[in-house]
Amino acid sequence: MNSTKGIIVDVRGSLCPKPVIETKQVVDKAPGEVITTIVDNEVSRDNVEKFGVSKGYSVTIAQEGKDFYLTLVPGDMNHNDVTVNIDTLQESAHVGNRVLLMTKDYLGEGSEELGRNLMKTFWTCVVEADVKPKTIYFINSAVKMVVTDSVHLDNLKELAKAGVDIAACGICLDYYGVKDQVDVGTITNLYAITDSLMNEAVVKL
Amino acid sequence: MVRLTEYVTSGGCACKIGPHILQRVLDSVKPVTNDNVLADMTGADDAGIYKLNDTTALVQTLDFFTPIVDDPTLFGKIAACNALSDVYAMGGTPLTAMNIVGFPVPLVEQGVLTDVLNGAADIVRQSGAAIVGGHSIENKEPIFGMSITGSVHPDKVWKNKGAREGDVLILTKPIGTGVMSNALKGDLFPTGVAQAVASMSTLNKYAAEVAQNYTIHACTDITGFSLVGHSVEMAAASGITIDLHAHSLPLFDDVLEGARMGLVPAATYGNRKAITDVAIGSDLDLVWQDIVFDPQTSGGLLLAVPPSESDQLLADLHSAGVTSATMIGMCESFSGVSVQVIA
Numbered sequence: 421m422n423s424t425k426g427i428i429v430d431v432r433g434s435l436c437p438k439p440v441i442e443t444k445q446v447v448d449k450a451p452g453e454v455i456t457t458i459v460d461n462e463v464s465r466d467n468v469e470k471f472g473v474s475k476g477y478s479v480t481i482a483q484e485g486k487d488f489y490l491t492l493v494p495g496d497m498n499h500n501d502v503t504v505n506i507d508t509l510q511e512s513a514h515v516g517n518r519v520l521l522m523t524k525d526y527l528g529e530g531s532e533e534l535g536r537n538l539m540k541t542f543w544t545c546v547v548e549a550d551v552k553p554k555t556i557y558f559i560n561s562a563v564k565m566v567v568t569d570s571v572h573l574d575n576l577k578e579l580a581k582a583g584v585d586i587a588a589c590g591i592c593l594d595y596y597g598v599k600d601q602v603d604v605g606t607i608t609n610l611y612a613i614t615d616s617l618m619n620e621a622v623v624k625l
Numbered sequence: 626m627v628r629l630t631e632y633v634t635s636g637g638c639a640c641k642i643g644p645h646i647l648q649r650v651l652d653s654v655k656p657v658t659n660d661n662v663l664a665d666m667t668g669a670d671d672a673g674i675y676k677l678n679d680t681t682a683l684v685q686t687l688d689f690f691t692p693i694v695d696d697p698t699l700f701g702k703i704a705a706c707n708a709l710s711d712v713y714a715m716g717g718t719p720l721t722a723m724n725i726v727g728f729p730v731p732l733v734e735q736g737v738l739t740d741v742l743n744g745a746a747d748i749v750r751q752s753g754a755a756i757v758g759g760h761s762i763e764n765k766e767p768i769f770g771m772s773i774t775g776s777v778h779p780d781k782v783w784k785n786k787g788a789r790e791g792d793v794l795i796l797t798k799p800i801g802t803g804v805m806s807n808a809l810k811g812d813l814f815p816t817g818v819a820q821a822v823a824s825m826s827t828l829n830k831y832a833a834e835v836a837q838n839y840t841i842h843a844c845t846d847i848t849g850f851s852l853v854g855h856s857v858e859m860a861a862a863s864g865i866t867i868d869l870h871a872h873s874l875p876l877f878d879d880v881l882e883g884a885r886m887g888l889v890p891a892a893t894y895g896n897r898k899a900i901t902d903v904a905i906g907s908d909l910d911l912v913w914q915d916i917v918f919d920p921q922t923s924g925g926l927l928l929a930v931p932p933s934e935s936d937q938l939l940a941d942l943h944s945a946g947v948t949s950a951t952m953i954g955m956c957e958s959f960s961g962v963s964v965q966v967i968a
Contacts, residue, residue, distance in 0.1 A: 440887040441811035463894050467887035474885040590901040600649050611904040611962065619907075 426454030516551035522562035543575035629692035684717035689770020701744025708771035713833035714846035717777035724759030783844035786862035788929035798925025801880030847924035860963035
């Protein structure tokens with residue numbers, strides 16, 4: 421069970437722009453306080469995060485089931501002074517700074533059959549890892565892993581839930597004729613992927 | 626006082642079915658067509674065009690949505706402007722309009738529907754068209770819109786297709802109605818909200834009439850699919866790349882601030898997910914992602930004109946009262962992606 425710190429704004433069940441507006445009302449009334457806003461959809465999560473950042477708060481997000489707990493800590497307060505009891509939840513879903521570039525739907529060189537089995541185990545390991553990748557890009561045959569009937573869907577959905585960005589190359593999905601079957605993550609393009617390759621800590625597999 | 630937007634459970638900003646979902650449905654329905662059809666949904670154009678004879682074609686379109694503002698008269702005006710806009714975007718003249726109504730009975734009894742219809746009628750009167758009928762059903766959430774029939778010369782239809790390398794792009798209204806309709810629900814940014822409301826209830830007639838005197842290679846109106854989405858449609862149909870200059874975009878006051886603080890409609894996220902044929906400059910502030918994908922209601926016309934005529938067209942638009950008209954980009958030879966958003 422979650423316990424939270426500071427003033428609670430529970431806007432589960434509300435759609436945009438209510439979560440932002442209710443959070444703002446609390447910020448206006450109680451500037452300098454720690455606030456935890458609870459939402460139950462990704463749009464509200466992203467919007468409340470934007471709001472917090474724009475007002476100079478540092479925002480941490482933890483997920484429990486369908487709910488997101490956004491803790492807004494005023495910029496001049498040391499984060500370590502704030503004991504948020506959802507820390508344990510955040511640690512288990514900790515997202516690091518690595519980017520994975522998946523270039524095919526099996527792991528390693530040599531036997532493809534072995535590679536496919538290794539891939540299954542690999543995703544299970546990533547799900548259980550303490551530090552997860554920030555983003556996973558899928559290009560060429562790797563895109564088959566994010567579509568309907570893929571044996572990896574459960575693990576990849578688990579990762580998406582933990583805050584890992586899952587993004588597959590649109591041209592590649594088109595090439596394999598599966599663009600309408602994407603079941604996890606978003607569709608991206610080579611511009612975004614290239615940008616990431618140039619600027620981030622990428623591991624190619 | 627009735628607050629119309631409070632009747633909308635799904636949120637006005639979220640009331641559109643996502644384009645990627647819709648496409649899947651349309652792909653599985655066989656087209657019904659014949660040789661007189663000059664434009665239908667296959668070209669992603671704003672309205673259907675049906676040729677009657679060598680000098681006349683019908684322009685047909687309809688649009689409806691849930692309340693985006695609280696004032697019923699204004700809601701009627703905005704819905705009418707939005708529906709009529711598709712006819713102007715095809716280079717046509719509206720002839721007749723019909724009301725599309727789904728309303729909760731208590732609101733009808735309070736006179737709210739009367740105000741909506743009067744607001745819409747006011748705009749249709751300005752357009753020069755006639756209201757010839759309509760249909761209503763009882764519905765938990767209020768919805769209102771119009772079906773419009775217009776006419777156009779079959780050889781003078783403005784389509785998405787036809788923009789050429791070197792063309793200048795002119796946008797006739799500011800961007801940001803999605804962010805501002807969220808601001809309105811939170812009673813924030815009254816100046817920007819007032820500008821957006823005035824813009825949404827202004828017909829594209831005035832811009833279209835000026836543009837009729839110029840060589841228009843392609844035209845579309847900017848609505849729910851966002852500036853980038855409608856630009857992609859134009860670029861893809863024309864086989865070119867459109868460069869949009871973010872810092873040139875006309876915006877309502879405080880749109881940037883509103884987007885930064887998270888007044889971003891759900892449909893913006895949906896658009897961003899669905900529209901992938903676009904490259905956004907990595908040097909651009911992230912807030913532009915939310916601006917260029919912002920769903921517009923009753924947005925402006927996006928006109929592709931030859932560079933030799935663009936300055937004069939812009940000057941004429943300004944003197945006709947279309948003061949927000951701005952050059953926002955250029956058409957280039959196809960570079961591998963339909964739309965590039967640059968600083």
